[in-house]
Amino acid sequence: EAQVTQNPRYLITVTGKKLTVTCSQNMNHEYMSWYRQDPGLGLRQIYYSMNVEVTDKGDVPEGYKVSRKEKRNFPLILESPSPNQTSLYFCASSYRQAGVEAFFGQGTRLTVV
Amino acid sequence: GENVEQHPSTLSVQEGDSAVIKCTYSDSASNYFPWYKQELGKRPQLIIDIRSNVGEKKDQRIAVTLNKTAKHFSLHITETQPEDSAVYFCAVSNRDDKIIFGKGTRLHILP
Numbered sequence: 001e002a003q004v005t006q007n008p009r010y011l012i013t014v015t016g017k018k019l020t021v022t023c024s025q026n027m028n029h030e031y032m033s034w035y036r037q038d039p040g041l042g043l044r045q046i047y048y049s050m051n052v053e054v055t056d057k058g059d060v061p062e063g064y065k066v067s068r069k070e071k072r073n074f075p076l077i078l079e080s081p082s083p084n085q086t087s088l089y090f091c092a093s094s095y096r097q098a099g100v101e102a103f104f105g106q107g108t109r110l111t112v113v
Numbered sequence: 114g115e116n117v118e119q120h121p122s123t124l125s126v127q128e129g130d131s132a133v134i135k136c137t138y139s140d141s142a143s144n145y146f147p148w149y150k151q152e153l154g155k156r157p158q159l160i161i162d163i164r165s166n167v168g169e170k171k172d173q174r175i176a177v178t179l180n181k182t183a184k185h186f187s188l189h190i191t192e193t194q195p196e197d198s199a200v201y202f203c204a205v206s207n208r209d210d211k212i213i214f215g216k217g218t219r220l221h222i223l224p
Binding site: 035040041042043044045048058090097098099100101102104105106107 | 119122144145147149155156157158159162164202206211212214215216217
């Protein structure tokens with residue numbers, strides 16, 4: 001089954017404790033991206049990757065890192081999480097950057113206390 | 114850069130009536146306009162999309178219309194049903210081939 005898988009689904013952590021949210025897709029898509037969803041603000045892009053070893057900043061990249069060592073995986077790293085990063089995070093993939101359907105993961109609800 | 118405005122932010126309609134959600138955009142070079150539906154606790158999923166060379170597209174009870182001159186496009190849902198209750202996002206692919214999402218519309222279908 002074609003899918004985008006994120007882990008974990010829920011995470012509560014403390015300020016400053018490094019964490020990684022994993023994202024994996026099995027559709028051989030070149031393009032992957034991370035979004036955060038906050039009430040009233042819609043989906044805002046954090047980082048995106050057009051292919052292996054190619055990443056770029058989206059609209060809200062501060063406080064986040066990503067890597068794309070393999071085509072299928074695109075982890076999101078919070079080196080020193082802060083409470084303002086409490087949000088719902090979605091990973092998405094598509095076979096190219098735009099003009100086509102984006103497939104979303106199930107979401108990760110992160111709470112930073 | 115591209116700016117996408119979506120209205121209304123909340124919409125309540127009686128079951129069986131029609132719902133219309135509208136989005137405006139700023140970049141005249143934008144050429145792809147998808148709509149995503151997000152049910153409570155679920156991921157966004159594509160429900161319909163339209164490209165700039167088409168004025169209207171329909172899929173059963175859902176339709177999208179595009180006015181390139183005025184730079185707006187709309188989602189129309191007819192004969193609404195309880196399962197249509199969700200948050201709907203419009204999106205636009207802009208000149209830089211990025212995709213920009215609207216802030217979403219929460220649709221309530223009233224019994």
